[in-house]
Amino acid sequence: MEVRVISMKEIESLGISVVEVMEVVEKGFRLKGEGKVELPAKIGIHPRHDCFIHAMPCFVGGEVDAAGIKWVSGYPINQGKGLPYISGVMCVNDPETGFVKAIMDASWITAWRTGAATGVCARYMADPDSETIAVVGLGVQGRTNTVALAKALPNIKVIRAYDVYESQAAKYKETIRKDLPEFEIILCGSVEEAVKGADVVVTCTPIVANPNRFVKSEWLKEDCLAIAVDYDSAFKAEIMVKANAFVCDDKNQYLWTQKQGVYFQKGYPTESEILGDMGDLCAGKIKAPRKGRRGAVLMGIASHDIMTANLILEKAQEKGIGKIVEI
Ligand SMILES: NC(=O)c1ccc[n+]([C@@H]2O[C@H](COP(=O)([O-])OP(=O)(O)OC[C@H]3O[C@@H](n4cnc5c(N)ncnc54)[C@H](O)[C@@H]3O)[C@@H](O)[C@H]2O)c1
Numbered sequence: 170m171e172v173r174v175i176s177m178k179e180i181e182s183l184g185i186s187v188v189e190v191m192e193v194v195e196k197g198f199r200l201k202g203e204g205k206v207e208l209p210a211k212i213g214i215h216p217r218h219d220c221f222i223h224a225m226p227c228f229v230g231g232e233v234d235a236a237g238i239k240w241v242s243g244y245p246i247n248q249g250k251g252l253p254y255i256s257g258v259m260c261v262n263d264p265e266t267g268f269v270k271a272i273m274d275a276s277w278i279t280a281w282r283t284g285a286a287t288g289v290c291a292r293y294m295a296d297p298d299s300e301t302i303a304v305v306g307l308g309v310q311g312r313t314n315t316v317a318l319a320k321a322l323p324n325i326k327v328i329r330a331y332d333v334y335e336s337q338a339a340k341y342k343e344t345i346r347k348d349l350p351e352f353e354i355i356l357c358g359s360v361e362e363a364v365k366g367a368d369v370v371v372t373c374t375p376i377v378a379n380p381n382r383f384v385k386s387e388w389l390k391e392d393c394l395a396i397a398v399d400y401d402s403a404f405k406a407e408i409m410v411k412a413n414a415f416v417c418d419d420k421n422q423y424l425w426t427q428k429q430g431v432y433f434q435k436g437y438p439t440e441s442e443i444l445g446d447m448g449d450l451c452a453g454k455i456k457a458p459r460k461g462r463r464g465a466v467l468m469g470i471a472s473h474d475i476m477t478a479n480l481i482l483e484k485a486q487e488k489g490i491g492k493i494v495e496i
Contacts, residue, residue, distance in 0.1 A: 171496075172269050172270065172271060172495075173491040175273035175481065177276055180278075180481055183485065183488070187316050190480070194285040194286050195289045200231045200233065201229075201446075201451075202447075202452025202454055205230040206228065206472050208422075208472055211224065217246060220242070220244045220245065221243050221376075225239040225470075226471060227472050233479065235264065235475050235479040236264045237479075238259075239257060239275050240275070242256055243255055243376065245375040248308075255276055255309065257276065259274070261478050276309075278473075278477045280309045281477065283314070284317035286469070287398060289321070290394075290467060291322055291394065293447070295369050295463075296394070296460060298324050299322045300326050301326070302319070302327075303328075303329040303330070303331075305332075305373065306374035307332035307338050307340075308341075310373035310398055311330070311332070311341055312341060314371045316345075316349060318371065328349075331357045339356075342354050360383060361388045364389055372398065373399055375402065376399050381402075382401065386405055391462060394463045395409070395462070395464045398467050401437050401466070406437050409438050412462045412463050413463065414458050415442055417443060417465065417467070418465075418468055419468070422470060424440055433466070438464075444457065
């Protein structure tokens, strides 16, 4: 087997924009909504407290025809070691033969496809006149979610941001200034200060088994879209359960996760309280309101990974990037 191995640096050298990633992530959602995606709920192991290593296989059919699996870890304890929270590899298969075609870094993919999914969600659920976003948790996801939201919503002017660590907040501001030079970035002294008055709030803090859920409903304005990329770690359950529309990225994954008895317990929406998932929205099967309280839980699904990996592989093949290894 000849396998193309692509490093993170090589992926970065391809210069893929978040707008391009949003396009493929949205297409993946649409195909999922049309029933053309095979996407089992992710399974995982937990070698340390609050740490996971997940296996995320997926086949996207229809006009895409791409298959693969991501093997990805999330270790909150890595922050103390100066190491990234997320690491992993992505394996792309040839759907015709099953052969592995490529192995590539999964950190870049995870970072940008997750931000992109938030951007796509905002395109379908945010008030298009939204001017202010709030971001809580200013690590890798804080950055990519900010950039994607700014690209998805044309009227955004102000970014309000909060992290428990001032050093993280300062690093974030420096990076976002380069990514989005035209935006006002306000670093806030508390979560409450950050989220007050925001049109869209996204939380990107570590996922934990016993969350504090520290974002209170009364801090959010009524017309607000609350997006969690950190499961149920940050938003109080009532924000999601009393929303006039609650959407997740994949209903099957959400309900399966809830059944495991760890996440989305204690008041988070049950099956009858879910309007639908992003697949339904992107395939035009449901419509979400653009005003009032809206909630979304985006757990991250494998269709984003294979769609993004496919985009990377196409560009890498075109430009002769990566190392061909015989296995
Ligand atoms: N849904 C998805 O598809 C998806 C994909 C990747 C990562 N994630 C999740 O996103 C979260 C962030 O991942 P990351 O790679 O950005 O991690 P990261 O370690 O780079 O960033 C996390 C940030 O949150 C901050 N933080 C911790 N507790 C906080 C609190 N109470 N209030 C405010 N800030 C706080 C940390 O200081 C850090 O800056 C994790 O929960 C991760 O599992 C979700």
